[in-house]
Amino acid sequence: MTPQEILSKHRLNYSDLKKSSISYLSDVWLTEKYAIKIYGKNSEGFEKECWFYYRAAPFYAPAMIDYGEDYIILERIYGNSIYRNWYKLSPEIREDYAKQIAEIITDLTSRSFEGAEDIFPIPDLWEKHVKNRIMLLCTELDAGGKIPHGLSLSVKEFTEEYWRILEDHEYGLCYSDLRYDNLLADSNGKVWLLDYETLCAAPKDYILDTFYRMSTSPLWDKNEKNIQGGNTLMELLRKYAPYLFSYPDIDKRIALYSLLYELDMLRYYPNDPLAIKNIKEAVGKF
Numbered sequence: 327m328t329p330q331e332i333l334s335k336h337r338l339n340y341s342d343l344k345k346s347s348i349s350y351l352s353d354v355w356l357t358e359k360y361a362i363k364i365y366g367k368n369s370e371g372f373e374k375e376c377w378f379y380y381r382a383a384p385f386y387a388p389a390m391i392d393y394g395e396d397y398i399i400l401e402r403i404y405g406n407s408i409y410r411n412w413y414k415l416s417p418e419i420r421e422d423y424a425k426q427i428a429e430i431i432t433d434l435t436s437r438s439f440e441g442a443e444d445i446f447p448i449p450d451l452w453e454k455h456v457k458n459r460i461m462l463l464c465t466e467l468d469a470g471g472k473i474p475h476g477l478s479l480s481v482k483e484f485t486e487e488y489w490r491i492l493e494d495h496e497y498g499l500c501y502s503d504l505r506y507d508n509l510l511a512d513s514n515g516k517v518w519l520l521d522y523e524t525l526c527a528a529p530k531d532y533i534l535d536t537f538y539r540m541s542t543s544p545l546w547d548k549n550e551k552n553i554q555g556g557n558t559l560m561e562l563l564r565k566y567a568p569y570l571f572s573y574p575d576i577d578k579r580i581a582l583y584s585l586l587y588e589l590d591m592l593r594y595y596p597n598d599p600l601a602i603k604n605i606k607e608a609v610g611k612f
Contacts, residue, residue, distance in 0.1 A: 327394070329355040329362045336392050336399060348507050351523050360391060361400045371523030372396055373445050378522045382437055386430045386519050403518050405510030409540055412559065419515075424562030426517040427509075427537070432567055435498030435530040446499065446527035453492035456582055460485045463589040472596035473589075477605060481585060484609040488582065491575045495529030502526060504536045531570050535583035537563060542584065542604045581608040 333340035338360060346354035346361075351371050355362040365372040375398060379390035388401040408415075408423055415423070439446045449455035464481050467473040503524040510518045526532075541557040564571050573579055585608050588601045595601060 327364075327397070329353075329364065332362055332364075332394065332397055332399070333357070333360070335394075338391075338399070348505070350505070356402060359402055361388070361402045362397060363400065364397045366396065368523065369396070370445075372398070374525050375522050377442055377445055378525060381442075384430075384433060386426075386433070386517065387522070388518070388520065403510060403512065403520065405512040405518060407507050408509040408511055408517065409504065409506040412540060420558060421562060422515065423511060423517055424559055425566050427559070428563055428566035430517065430519055431501070431533050431537075431563075431570070434501060435533055435570075437499050439499055439527060443527075446525065448497060448527045452495055452529060453489055456492055456586065457485055457489035460489075460582070460585055460589060463586075463593070467589060467592050467596075470596070472592050473605075474597075474602070477602065477609075480609050481589070481605060484612075485582065485585070488575070488578050488612075491573075491578055492529070492582065494573055495531075497527055498530040498533075500526055500528040500530070500533040500536075502533075502536050504539060529573075531573055531576065531579060532583055534560070534563070534570055534580055535587060538580055538584065539587065542607075578612060581612070584608045 327335070329343055330340050333343070338357075340357060342357050344356055346356050348354070351365075351368050353364045353366065355364070363375070376390075376393055379387065379398065379400070380393075383389070388403050391399040391401060393399065412420070461482060464473070464478045468475055468478040501519065501522070501524075503521050505521070508520045510520065512518065537559055540559055585605060588604045588608070591601045592598060
């Protein structure tokens with residue numbers, strides 16, 4: 327169905343309909359009041375978002391108005407991107423936003439997904455899953471000339487030395503899709519988190535890598551100014567969501583998660599200077 331047909335079917339106005347310029351995994355269309363997401367072949371994302379909006383209905387996500395066989399209609403949220411504007415914010419506003427973000431991720435990682443294990447499958451052994459994924463990515467990238475050979479070896483050595491620290495974990499729902507317009511603050515200062523197509527079941531601290539990337543990996547827009555002061559968000563999250571940082575060797579755990587992300591990025595952006603820099607920092611600071 328076209329977005330016009332969808333809105334007409336649900337008796338909603340579509341006179342001001344326009345396509346969003348920022349959509350990756352699904353097609354997003356906007357009106358003054360609604361956002362329509364059409365998933366096409368992205369059935370996995372559709373299942374996850376339908377489950378999340380219908381079952382969870384959290385305070386930090388837009389309301390789901392209705393849905394169909396491959397689409398959902400959401401309340402449209404207006405706000406400014408926290409990701410893009412973090413470096414402009416005052417310390418007081420940063421602290422307020424960080425406190426709200428901590429409340430969001432505490433709620434999200436604590437939500438039960440019992441009965442939805444088919445939508446959110448759990449790897450048999452998380453620590454081996456991470457290790458094997460990193461090793462396979464290194465082998466693939468090295469063979470394709472997408473990463474310097476010496477750096478690939480360093481990543482493998484780092485992973486071989488530290489992967490067992492991931493044995494200690496507690497599963498929760500984790501968000502992993504922080505593009506630069508998914509974290510918004512509205513005119514009242516309320517923080518919203520958008521797009522749940524890539525939700526996954528993982529150790530709760532895995533969600534930290536998403537917010538860690540505010541200071542390390544602004545790759546989604548090549549013209550985007552590198553985030554200044556993004557590391558202060560992690561410092562504030564330590565204050566307001568301390569349980570996520572309570573794992574032994576938490577910095578090494580985040581480094582391993584960062585390697586997963588950066589290596590995967592190199593599949594699409596071979597030898598990207600920023601990804602290479604982040605990988606070197608992840609394996610070189612311990």
